[in-house]
Amino acid sequence: MDKERAKFVLQSFRPDGADVGDVDFAEALMLTTKDRELGEWLVKERAFDAEFAECLARVKLPQGLRETVLLAMVQSGSGYPKMEREDDHVIVAGLAGIKVPTELRARILESMERTKIVETQPSTWMRFAMPAAAAAGVVMAFVFFIDKPKDGSLADALQKRVTVDAVQASFVGMYQTPGFSFEKKGTDQHELVSYLQGKKLPCGGMKFPKGLEGMKGFGCREIIVEEKKGSLICFGEEDECVHLIIFRRDDVDGDLPSEDQPQITESGEWAQACWANDKYAYTLISKSQGAELKELF
């Protein structure tokens, strides 16, 4: 591309710089960095264009144009009931002009995602009779899988604690729903943990298995199981994530081993490891083999 060709191309370059990422202009733009005269020409050309565009944008609109247009659209009778009176048209146009809050759609979607009822998807968890995230499933877990609490009251346990199996099932169900999203995404683990700490969620004090220490973060969010609030921190890449779920130790029932000897199991395409210390109960889940998960410890 020579200088004249570059000028020809760049005269179509929009004044507001919206085309800066367009590959059609890339070669011409590159030339301007190498040719001083061309670069100076481009500066003047863009300044001229910017000022002309700004002048055009200052052209005043006729008063009431918007309402006139809306009214005309209504009166065009396009599939809507006919308005007999002029007053009706005015009211219809006025209603049509009511602006919906711009953040409403986002709020609706967010509230849907945060709903406490997590519908589990049919999964391999169910096939192995593991308790589902649904309330009925959690009750079954307490009946069939969980040691009775020390105080001897099953009812108290039902009210206070969740099982590791319920945590795992809840995560899988939530993660596989189409609406799943992270509250914060990022590669910095510290930033993800800080975010969760800001929400006063259990984070484990950045004490992760050794294999996670060097991994990039991916995202994090709150996870709620049976009204117990925990943290979900994901590491790695989008298609190869490892998911760490942390709850307060008091919120999770059952005997759990220490970190140096985590309990590792496999179920279908998922492998999971769980352990606990005095303060926190951890569950590490990924779509991998148990042996691969073990290497992270």
Next chain:
Amino acid sequence: MSEFADLVDAYYEALYRFGYSLTRNPDHAADLVQETFCIWAAKNEQLRDRSKAKTWLFTTLHREFLGQRRKQARYSDEPLDENIGQEVTGNDEQVDRQMDGQRVVELLGEMEEMYRAPLALFYLQQHSYKEIAEILDVPIGTVMSRLSRGKELLRKRMTSEPSSAPKNLIDVNPELFKKHHG
């Protein structure tokens, strides 16, 4: 109904300025905008792809302009509307800006139609040159040629009438450039 309002709010201002650039007449421009949206309303059910609404609206307005001009055989021979520039109100600073806006519309209006439409779409900053080609139904190369030639003619007209040209449109305005380009 609110869908209509969203669409109108998104595009009616730019459509009006496009129409005004083409017609040089505020009433004709308003009529074009109104007609364009009414056509949209009438065809609402048929136009499924809302992502193409912007291009569709500008294409339709341009087509309506051409259709009306064909009907009015002496449209291109009409003198500039006497009302242009008379809506100016406010203090001196506002008057200057209005004159600048009006003057650019006049300058565009003085261009041949083949240059006027692509220049107006370009300076409205709503469309890439590819979108302009789609709106005007001409090849991309033609758009680039007309923009190149049209800008050259625009500059010639402005430099031949320095007293009526907008301020700072000949020399580079560093402050304005900084504002736009950082």
